[in-house]
Amino acid sequence: xxxxxxxxxxxxxxxxxxxxxxxxxxxxxxxxxxxxxxxxxxxxxxxxxxxxxxxxxxxxxxxxxxxxxxxxxxxxxxxxxxxxxxxxxxxxxxxxxxxxxxxxxxxxxxxxxxxxxxxxxxxxxxxxxxxxxxxxxxxxxxxxxxxxxxxxxxxxxxxxxxxxxxxxxxxxxxxxxxxxxxxxxxxxxxxxxxxxxxxxxxxxxxxxxxxxxxxxxxxxxxxxxxxxxxxxxxxxxxxxxxxxxxxxxxxxxxxxxxxxxxxxxxxxxxxxxxxxxxxxxxxxxxxxxxxxxxxxxxxxxxxxxxxxxxxxxxxxxxxxxxxxxxxxxxxxxxxxxxxxxxxxxxxxxxxxxxxxxxxxxxxxxxxxxxxxxxxxxxxxxxxxxxxxxxxxxxxxxxxxxxxxxxxxxxxxxxxxxxxxxxxxxxxxxxxxxxxxxxxxxxxxxxxxxxxxxxxxxxxxxxxxxxxxxxxxxxxxxxxxxxxxxxxxxxxxxxxxxxxxxxxxxxxxxxxxxxxxxxxxxxxxxxxxxxxxxxxxxxxxxxxxxxxxxxxxxxxxxxxxxxxxxxxxxxxxxxxxxxxxxxxxxxxxxxxxxxxxxxxxxxxxxxxxxxxxxxxxxxxx
Numbered sequence: 001x002x003x004x005x006x007x008x009x010x011x012x013x014x015x016x017x018x019x020x021x022x023x024x025x026x027x028x029x030x031x032x033x034x035x036x037x038x039x040x041x042x043x044x045x046x047x048x049x050x051x052x053x054x055x056x057x058x059x060x061x062x063x064x065x066x067x068x069x070x071x072x073x074x075x076x077x078x079x080x081x082x083x084x085x086x087x088x089x090x091x092x093x094x095x096x097x098x099x100x101x102x103x104x105x106x107x108x109x110x111x112x113x114x115x116x117x118x119x120x121x122x123x124x125x126x127x128x129x130x131x132x133x134x135x136x137x138x139x140x141x142x143x144x145x146x147x148x149x150x151x152x153x154x155x156x157x158x159x160x161x162x163x164x165x166x167x168x169x170x171x172x173x174x175x176x177x178x179x180x181x182x183x184x185x186x187x188x189x190x191x192x193x194x195x196x197x198x199x200x201x202x203x204x205x206x207x208x209x210x211x212x213x214x215x216x217x218x219x220x221x222x223x224x225x226x227x228x229x230x231x232x233x234x235x236x237x238x239x240x241x242x243x244x245x246x247x248x249x250x251x252x253x254x255x256x257x258x259x260x261x262x263x264x265x266x267x268x269x270x271x272x273x274x275x276x277x278x279x280x281x282x283x284x285x286x287x288x289x290x291x292x293x294x295x296x297x298x299x300x301x302x303x304x305x306x307x308x309x310x311x312x313x314x315x316x317x318x319x320x321x322x323x324x325x326x327x328x329x330x331x332x333x334x335x336x337x338x339x340x341x342x343x344x345x346x347x348x349x350x351x352x353x354x355x356x357x358x359x360x361x362x363x364x365x366x367x368x369x370x371x372x373x374x375x376x377x378x379x380x381x382x383x384x385x386x387x388x389x390x391x392x393x394x395x396x397x398x399x400x401x402x403x404x405x406x407x408x409x410x411x412x413x414x415x416x417x418x419x420x421x422x423x424x425x426x427x428x429x430x431x432x433x434x435x436x437x438x439x440x441x442x443x444x445x446x447x448x449x450x451x452x453x454x455x456x457x458x459x460x461x462x463x464x465x466x467x468x469x470x471x472x473x474x475x476x477x478x479x480x481x482x483x484x485x486x487x488x489x490x491x492x493x494x495x496x497x498x499x500x501x502x503x504x505x506x507x508x509x510x511x512x513x514x515x516x517x518x519x520x521x522x523x524x525x526x527x528x529x530x531x532x533x534x535x536x537x538x539x540x541x542x543x544x545x546x547x548x549x550x551x552x553x554x555x556x557x558x559x560x561x562x563x564x565x566x567x568x569x570x571x572x573x574x575x576x577x578x579x580x581x582x583x584x585x586x587x588x589x590x591x592x593x594x595x596x597x598x599x600x601x602x603x604x605x606x607x608x609x610x611x612x613x614x615x616x617x618x619x620x
Contacts, residue, residue, distance in 0.1 A: 003055035007070040007123060010046055010080075011059070013039060014116035018109050025105030033095050036108050040091045040115070044084040050077060056125050066184050069125030074478045075258075078329075079122040079243075079250050082336050086243045087115035089454035093344050094235040096448040097351055107147060107233070113140040114239060121247055127174050127184040134170070134247075138163045138215075141244060144236045145228045152231035159224040161578075166214035166221075169207040176204070186259065194261050201260060202273070208255050209277075216248025218314055219284045222307045229303030234347025237299060241306040242340030246332055249313055253329070256317065257483040266320050277318040282410050284311025285417035293424040298346045298357045301428055302339065305383060308417055309335045315414065316398045321405055322485035326495075327397025329476050334390040334465065338382035341458035342428075345376045348447035348455065349432060359427065364437025368444040373433045375455035380425045382462040385418060387507045390465035390472075397495070468492055 017039035025032035056071035091111060098104050117140060120133030138160065146156030178184055181192045193201065210221070217225040225245070229237050256265045266274055285308050292304035313335065316328025349365060349372065350357055366373040378389065385395040395418070402411035446452070465472055470492035477488050488495055 003050065003053050003072055004057035006046055006050055007055070007057050007072060008059060010043060010119060010123070011070070011116070013046070014043055014112070014119050018112035018116060021112065022105050022109040025108065029099075029104065032105065032108060036091050036112065037088070037095075039112075040084070040088040043115075043119070044081075044088050047077070047080045047084045050080075053077075063128060066126065066128055066178075068129045069185060070123045070129070071125035071186075072123065074475060074482060075250075075253065076122045078333075078475055078479060080119055082246075082333060083115060083118045083122065083243050086239055086336060086340055087111075089340070089344075089457060090235040090239045093238070093347065093451050093454045094233075095450045097235055097347055097451065098233065101233075103147070107144070110140045110144045110147075111236060111239070114144065114236075114244065118244060118247055122250055125186055127177070127186065127189075131167075131170060131174060135167060137244065137247065138167065141240065145232045145240070147233055147236070148231055151227075155224075155227035155231040159228045162214045162221060162224045166211040170211040173204055173207050173211075186254075190259060190261070193259050194264055201264065205255065205260070205273075208251065212248040212251035212255070214248070215245060216252070216310055216314065217245055217307050218248070218310065219280060219287070219307075222284070222288065225307055226300050226303040229306065229343075230297060230300045234299070234343055234350060237302075237347070238340035238343040241303065241343060242336045245306060245310065246313070246336065249310070249317065249332055252314070252317060256320075257325075262320065262484045274318050274320050278315055278407070278410055281311045281315030281318060282413035284308065284314060286311075286413050286420070289417045289420035289424070293420060293427070295424075296359050298349070298359055298428060298432065299343070301359070301424060302342050302346065305421065305424070306339055308421070309339065309383070311417070312395065312398060312414065315410065316394075316401065319401060319405060319407070319410075321401050322480055322488060323397055323404065324401030325483070325485060326473065326476050326480050326488060327394050327401055329479060330397060330469075330472060331391070331394035333472055334382060334394050334462070337458050337462050337465075338379040338389075338391060341375055341379040341455060341462070342383065344451070344455055344458070345372055345379060348372045348375075348451045351451065352444050352447060353441065359431035362432045362438070362441075363435040364433070365441065365444065366433040367437055368441065369433075369446050371452045372447055372455060375459050376429055376433060378459040378462050380429050382466075384421050384425060388466045388511050389462050390469065391462070392466060392507075393469040393473075393494070469494055 017035070021032050021035050021039070024035060050072060052074075054071075054073050056069055058067050058069050060068035091108075094107070094111065098107055101107065114137055117133050117137030121130060121137060124130040124133060142156050142160040142163070145159055146153045174184060177189060177193075181189060183189060183192075193204070209218075212218075214221040214224075225241075229241055232240055256262075288304045288307035288311070292301050292308065295301035295304060309331070313328045313332045316324045316326075316331060319325070319328075346357065348369065349362065352369065353362070353365075356362060382389040382391040385391040395414075399411055399414060402408075402414065447455075470490050473488070473490045473495060477490050481487050
């Protein structure tokens with residue numbers, strides 16, 4: 001069987017199983033759960049089989065006058081395997097997490113539709129298919145963000161309104177391309193776009209920057225992301241932040257290096273366009289990362305890091321060198337692993353503590369949830385970029401590219417982001433798992449096995465790709481060379497260049513030695529003495545009841561002073577714009593009442609005005 005058959009099979013299984021499982025759920029929830037896992041596994045197996053293959057197939061000869069095409073190359077395979085993998089693990093995690101909730105059949109339908117929509121996007125060979133799958137993904141995501149109702153509905157509406165704005169921009173681009181060139185097949189558009197004027201290409205890129213910037217939560221289109229992550233079910237938060245948001249980055253890569261092309265992209269407006277985008281990426285790193293430090297809600301903290309880490313990916317890609325693009329794409333796959341892992345960790349803690357996400361109300365859970373703690377530790381190390389994790393390698397590539405290309409201030413911005421990440425994630429890890437266990441959590445148990453399994457798999461992948469980064473870098477290098485970049489010197493242990501070699505074996509050896517030394521130092525110290533929670537004092541301050549640490553309110557006076565200045569001005573602008581739009585709509589609604597009598601009066605007034613104008617124009 002050829003590639004074309006498997007491409008069709010992927011879409012049939014991905015979309016067909018979503019609706020089939022919804023119907024089966026009305027009969028048996030156990031059978032529904034089993035089939036959700038099995039079909040997600042089938043999708044992963046089929047995508048894995050397609051590694052190294054390429055091809056295309058027309059799956060609809062004539063849709064509104066244009067053919068609909070699926071195509072497979074290394075870039076689309078790379079994203080497809082990420083989508084299938086994250087989707088499978090999130091479905092497995094959902095088995096226990098969502099079991100006692102309402103509308104579970106609907107939840108699985110939307111989860112599978114989101115995954116199917118994302119697969120369709122990366123496999124699309126024409127812009128009509130791309131747009132259709134984009135809308136399926138966006139509206140399914142809206143329904144999942146709004147799943148818990150209440151505040152979740154407001155978060156979902158904010159997301160979908162911004163998504164609609166992005167979709168309209170994409171539609172304008174599609175109509176413009178079709179009007180100018182008479183085709184929407186991506187391969188056929190390439191020579192036309194590359195021979196277009198710089199002004200027209202900039203017009204297309206600015207509109208698509210809005211489209212993909214909204215989805216990728218690039219500043220200033222980031223404001224929907226924190227509330228959406230906070231309110232969505234945790235397994236979907238893993239999908240949303242781990243891979244759905246990065247569909248925007250797929251769009252950027254496709255447009256910058258496939259449609260526009262490397263040479264034209266770097267030469268736009270005398271080489272300054274991609275530099276402006278690089279500074280937007282730097283802003284995306286610094287500001288959200290330090291906002292994350294002020295968060296006490298664990299999911300909201302991770303959501304702000306989702307914005308910040310997206311800045312690293314965007315910065316690496318738009319810099320436009322072989323090393324930076326490799327680092328940006330590698331950081332994308334790393335980010336997918338560790339942010340999904342951390343959201344699943346929060347979901348497991350939330351599940352066992354009956355919904356608690358306030359970091360100041362947790363603590364000491366390492367004793368009760370050791371597997372979940374391991375996931376939190378590995379995910380935190382990956383997000384920071386500590387050696388022996390995959391995040392270290394991708395950040396090293398981005399830092400090195402920034403320095404070699406002569407952008408010290410951008411490199412400094414990226415480094416500042418790492419400092420902020422360390423500070424906020426120390427708080428995340430420590431307040432949740434370390435310190436003294438609150439007495440009300442004495443009976444807390446480890447998460448169920450179906451929650452532990454995805455956590456352990458993600459943890460192993462982060463460490464595996466940190467020690468053997470050549471596994472994903474080989475694929476990324478093939479993607480790079482397909483864009484016209486020079487091939488990188490990649491081996492299983494790392495990557496070499498004219499300025500030195502990154503060898504994970506040496507780093508691994510040094511890290512093991514350091515860990516042994518630190519362990520010996522701690523082993524030689526005094527043993528911990530347990531005391532009652534209400535007997536725990538520090539610096540003469542008593543711990544507030546049911547709170548983690550005496551410093552919970554320590555910075556309250558400072559926060560009170562600086563809170564008026566800690567404002568998201570972009571979000572405030574959007575809210576004012578929404579308010580103005582609402583007032584305008586209310587004004588229009590006063591005219592458009594639906595009462596026929598009012599319309600008769602309007603017609604009479606209109607005719608009277610015409611008569612007066614006619615009379616007034618007559619010479620006396």
